[in-house]
Amino acid sequence: xxxxxxxxxxxxxxxxxxxxxxxxxxxxxxxxxxxxxxxxxxxxxxxxxxxxxxxxxxxxxxxxxxxxxxxxxxxxxxxxxxxxxxxxxxxxxxxxxxxxxxxxxxxxxxxxx
Amino acid sequence: xxxxxxxxxxxxxxxxxxxxxxxxxxxxxxxxxxxxxxxxxxxxxxxxxxxxxxxxxxxxxxxxxxxxxxxxxxxxxxxxxxxxxxxxxxxxxxxxxxxxxxxxxxxxxxx
Numbered sequence: 480x481x482x483x484x485x486x487x488x489x490x491x492x493x494x495x496x497x498x499x500x501x502x503x504x505x506x507x508x509x510x511x512x513x514x515x516x517x518x519x520x521x522x523x524x525x526x527x528x529x530x531x532x533x534x535x536x537x538x539x540x541x542x543x544x545x546x547x548x549x550x551x552x553x554x555x556x557x558x559x560x561x562x563x564x565x566x567x568x569x570x571x572x573x574x575x576x577x578x579x580x581x582x583x584x585x586x587x588x589x590x591x592x
Numbered sequence: 593x594x595x596x597x598x599x600x601x602x603x604x605x606x607x608x609x610x611x612x613x614x615x616x617x618x619x620x621x622x623x624x625x626x627x628x629x630x631x632x633x634x635x636x637x638x639x640x641x642x643x644x645x646x647x648x649x650x651x652x653x654x655x656x657x658x659x660x661x662x663x664x665x666x667x668x669x670x671x672x673x674x675x676x677x678x679x680x681x682x683x684x685x686x687x688x689x690x691x692x693x694x695x696x697x698x699x700x701x702x703x
Binding site for chain 2: 510512519520522524534537570578579581582584585586
């Protein structure tokens, strides 16, 4: 596609449920990032992939959060036992060269009731 | 962990005026300092970026000024337009080839 695609655009779930958020990066971009953005704040780093491997997962808040990128393109962010504090916009970005221009998707608005 | 500060938190400018947003960082892992623009409901989009081997970079109405010794860089928007009304984020390089973003500056340009 022309840009970074994230699905779903909105996800409403109940506390304790499991959710998966998908990111389809720009073709050819080897670097993929997940950020989380709360209302009125800047994006907060979660995890960065270079190819298939997680190069830096230091931003994942706890072991309920996990992300994969098995074939080096599409990535899935997985959240177990969701909590109300997980409610935020989850942003995915890809980059042709790690550490340079990030192309962001429009995000997934996650609401945990 | 890298901390990034932005000021002001919000800014109101008349059409045609100059908008100035400042960013301060603590340390760097690599040399690429971007400014992103975000409209409601959209992801951030790169506006302009600089490598600190130069002190200033200009692209159209947008200029980055960089002060490496002070660990600060700023965004100047000349001839501000209502369409520039958005939230602006600076970002500083962190370890592991990722970025730490500032808290954002909400710019409103009055017609």
